[in-house]
Amino acid sequence: MVRKPQTVELPSIGPLDRTAGHLGRQLAQALRNAVRRGDLKPGEVLPSTRALATSLHIARGTVVEAFDQLIAEGFLESRPRAGTSVAQSLTTPAARTPERSASVELTTLPKRAALFAQVARQFSALPAAPFAVSVPVGAAAPNDVWRRLGNRLRARGPGAPAGYGDPQGARALREAIADYVRRSRSVRCSAEQVIITSGTQQGLYLSCQVLLDADDMAWVEDPAYRGITAILESTGRPERMIRVPVDAEGLKVDAGIGLCRHARAAFVTSSHQYPLGMPMSMARRNALLAWAGSNNAWVVEDDYDSELRYAGHPFPSLQGLDPNRVIYLGTFSKILFPSLRLGYAVVPDNLVEAFCGARVLMDRNPPNADQHVLAAFIAEGHLDRHIRRIRGVYADRRARIIETIERLLPKKVAWLQPSDQGMHMVLWLGRGVDDIAVASLAAESGVAVRAVSPMYSDGKGPMGLILGLGGFSDDEIEIATRHLARSIAAVASKRGNVSAAKRRTPGRSSAKRT
């Protein structure tokens, strides 16, 4: 297919935009587009730079610059006395690719993409309104010390712009955390065992990565935080997750052993069961650790908000009872603020390197500046003062919510289950009042609640709503509660028409969650 090179005209190159500048770059782009559209074909010779310059009313040097660039890019070729032509090597133009592929790709997205898209919809962030959890507004926000410390350390301190850091996190912060969890949570560890994370979610993700080989099973509470069930579902092998029921004492260890004795890990919210709110009893703690010890299993202790306790001392951590078996996860999202994205995992010595390696592959290392601000905040005693202060603030907000709910919602319709600690309570709904419908309707009037029933494995759990504590004012709580009462009443009045039971199919737990 030898073809005599021929000079082509370039009708598709319209006038260049003189006001936009960079005429050479504009011309180069126009020529690239012409090649992609197929207006210019491999082997075709372009007009001379002189002719093209004349026809486009631009300087010849501008055309030469554009040609040189395209020659460098491999679009054009220049041979002595043969002029400049479209490179012969462009034999597989991508010109028709986008159109051809458009229909294909709509039908063949990866299977996992669909799964992740569903997760994104379930986790859509709640607005900063009652009853979202951990919203650092008003008295719940950190005071000005936090900001001033930050300004100082970013200017001259270790918080200044820096290079790549330690995947395990800044040493100063790890030391401050090791000391803090020893004092406050009976966690026994050195700074060498602390891995800085971006919060509990990353701690859970890393634990799944490191602890579970391809065929390993894991116990997860039923009901549970969606953040852990979704990770295990996303592996494409949801059957690896064994949901173990909880009762008033927490995870039913005997039931777990009955369902799957040889699970490799158990994920528990032992201080404050999520979502139900009770702590795991001492007997269950011992039974869980005994099972783990005799089955070569790990326990992942998700201790997301035990700092906020309104009565009594906290229970000792599982980690403190058996440091070689327990991965302890903590976060500053609750006691400081979620947008900080800093938390920690305390892991046995022989897993430290593995956690660091798994973290490297996810995101290399945590951002530097805020780690040093937080380290100083803890070391200088500000965190202890802050916790003492917000414990009072949240106790007060909690009392206010309880009072308002009890005043505005008849017990027949909905009743609160307060717990002695943490940043949320469960509001149980009357028989047949669909919690997903209530959450969805409440969202329309700006009230932020999450439904409880999808946190149960079969989606048939009791109907309830998570009410989080944020630093909202009395008025905001009052107004939101009135809206919520109306939403509940509206859904309750329809329960004859839309059968809630009908919606409680097993697939529901992975369906929409508002």
Next chain:
Amino acid sequence: MVRKPQTVELPSIGPLDRTAGHLGRQLAQALRNAVRRGDLKPGEVLPSTRALATSLHIARGTVVEAFDQLIAEGFLESRPRAGTSVAQSLTTPAARTPERSASVELTTLPKRAALFAQVARQFSALPAAPFAVSVPVGAAAPNDVWRRLGNRLRARGPGAPAGYGDPQGARALREAIADYVRRSRSVRCSAEQVIITSGTQQGLYLSCQVLLDADDMAWVEDPAYRGITAILESTGRPERMIRVPVDAEGLKVDAGIGLCRHARAAFVTSSHQYPLGMPMSMARRNALLAWAGSNNAWVVEDDYDSELRYAGHPFPSLQGLDPNRVIYLGTFSKILFPSLRLGYAVVPDNLVEAFCGARVLMDRNPPNADQHVLAAFIAEGHLDRHIRRIRGVYADRRARIIETIERLLPKKVAWLQPSDQGMHMVLWLGRGVDDIAVASLAAESGVAVRAVSPMYSDGKGPMGLILGLGGFSDDEIEIATRHLARSIAAVASKRGNVSAAKRRTPGRSSAKRT
């Protein structure tokens, strides 16, 4: 096994530490420890509070407080007229668990844990010394505008402490980035397609998660960045990764088609091949996209440092040539500073939700404050000014390194392969001079280089070192180069003794990398 309850003595409870305060808490902890050690057994009755108070020389109220706490924890039980005893439910004491499990767990760590631990060793951070890449010291650091903008936005602006955010990232930053990549990299996208990441590594990780189903194959360049090969190896199915050789024009698309036409994704560093430094030719770009289009495959374009170009215009991005097929990854680690941990992925519309969902499971959402600082930094024109400035700085540092290397290292021993762009160059070593040995020896004298040969699939690639550009002074470069020259000479002089060829086994690529 009915046993008459008997009152026990508590010899193991030593004197409490009066100076440490919290006597009740100390006593509770001592009693817990006694139970765990087995000194106190289920059903055993404790001394009366009065007797214990007397023997410990503390107030009776303090003992009552400790007992109450332990009753609440389920450690102790109290029955009328029977006194306080260790709870019968503690029938499976964890007492001997740590000892029993210690030996077990040393032999049975998860398989993946060992793999991740290896990754951690390979990625140990280099010190902030020549020739580490992207070290923002001296003239390469951002100027004071960055810090002042941060102080302002954190005090009163959108950078103040906040709740949970959008997994996709702050809208203001996504808009600023969409505009920036359109202008500078011919990337065609809207803010809706931008996902804020913590840098290129997270972009690569997310791409692997979303694009590859369990049995899908992926093309990866040979040689390649360890950050992508390690992700694919960590899945436990390394055979899914097809290493495709590169030549002077970049990835050899024909070779890839020959090896595995039906791969589902190709990971390329098309602007600036890592580690070799050349751009992918236009012909190869077209061939790659044509293959992707006709095979329903995705192209992941890792554009980690194309902003720093010292001659000519940059090539148009692959994304701009076929926005429906390409995931474009950018980062601010190179043009601003690595410790910021902010980058972005630009993805086709139909993958946006999936990327957000995958990110939610890893770490929920990016930290808030720096996103807003960066958004303002870009929108107010500071980034463009910064890039113009550091382009000069790095061009200057690059010229200085070239001059110093050529002056101090004879071409026979080592020769530089400068490229027209980016933040690193390759220094090739003479025949048989082991790059891993040189890197290791250089590290001892404080010089930071990485070996090139392990970046090849069989570990038998040519021997070379990555020299990164940082804001180091002339003196620092001079001294480091002298140290490096000595390290190379020392290794070269030994090549007769230690056979480098012997070390070039196939397994070496996953071995130690300094």
